[in-house]
């Protein structure tokens with residue numbers, strides 16, 4: 001390339017790695033879970049209860065008090081208990097197995113995912129999927145949906161032993177791919193777990209606020225996009241301004 005000629009597509013040369021959360025960032029996981037629960041129970045009004053109980057159990061996993069398998073069983077027992085149905089571990093396990101099969105049949109990519117990943121690959125950045133969910137089914141999900149080929153690394157909290165927003169999670173991904181935190185951007189749908197966590201770990205934190213209704217408070221130093229179709233523009237136009245001079 002002649003001296004001074006821009007690369008095409010050009011991105012700030014300091015950005016070497018983009019990390020993406022999986023659930024509700026790439027995959028419409030909430031819709032799949034809602035569908036599965038409604039099919040299993042024959043009613044669709046119990047999603048808020050399931051979500052509340054899930055949040056409680058996820059917090060116990062993140063804090064290290066439970067592993068994923070135990071948390072999933074206890075979540076089911078707790079959820080069914082709220083409905084007045086007491087089940088033993090075996091029945092809870094059967095419920096969870098059926099639920100996961102139904103979820104797997106329902107999960108879909110958001111329509112903006114493939115164009116965005118194609119652009120990122122063409123731009124020459126490394127890509128990592130970074131998830132707080134447990135291992136095997138996240139890898140199956142990436143494979144099922146044809147995403148595995150895009151990623152240089154898949155970081156799974158259940159395998160690393162820490163979870164977002166712990167900076168150790170973000171730093172382990174950077175180290176695995178030979179990048180420093182300031183060379184890395186992380187994109188995810190959860191404001192604190194993904195975007196604020198990444199920012200606090202020294203990465204560029206990008207909050208993917210799908211379905212935004214316009215009113216939102218964005219913490220200082222956090223970027224926000226409404227869809228992945230906005231990510232290329234952000235990387236090209238904003239990143240040169242957040243600290244590292246572009247060398248074109």
Ligand SMILES: [Mg+2]
Pocket residue numbers: 021022023024025188189190
């Ligand atoms: Mg997510």
